[in-house]
Amino acid sequence: LFTGPDGRRRANTFLRQTIGGNVLPRLRKVAARYKLAADAIDLPFGKSLERLPSLDRPELKKLAGQISGWISQSLYDFTERFDSGTDDPKELHRRTMESYRYLCACSLMLNNQPPYWAEHEANAGQLETRKA
Structure with a gap:
């Protein structure tokens, strides 16, 4: 993912979509449950x-x-x-x-x-x- 042309940009996009799109909302939901x-x-x-x-x-x-x-x-x-x-x-x-x-x-x-x-x-x- 990181190799080749625009590898860094693709890696950052992947992280934004995975962490920001999937993991972070779930983490916020769990944190709110235990508030x-x-x-x-x-x-x-x-x-x-x-x-x-x-x-x-x-x-x-x-x-x-x-x-x-x-x-x-x-x-x-x-x-x-x-x-x-x-x-x-x-x-x-x-x-x-x-x-x-x-x-x-x-x-x-x-x-x-x-x-x-x-x-x-x-x-x-x-x-x-x-x-x-």
Whole structure:
């Protein structure tokens, strides 16, 4: 490709078409997929999240453990704010939905769509208790 007349020009054209036309748009799409909310960087595992596309399997497992621990602790802290226990079904549903929305906010901050989120949004914030 580089030899012969106009080899350099042909090589540059090839690179522009291949890298610029095929590879670069895909790279931008992948980078956009892993883009995080600004406050996600402040999390204890924020630096690992920034490197997510380049993590190997052991690092991913470690990160998954850190994230699950953080979400568990966040949910525990959130539910501790509720008053004492209740047997009222309406109050239990309200608490369940608040907890679900809180966990969804945590999940969305990490650029991950939670289960039943589309249904929740389509139904004006309502969802069956068993799905929350």
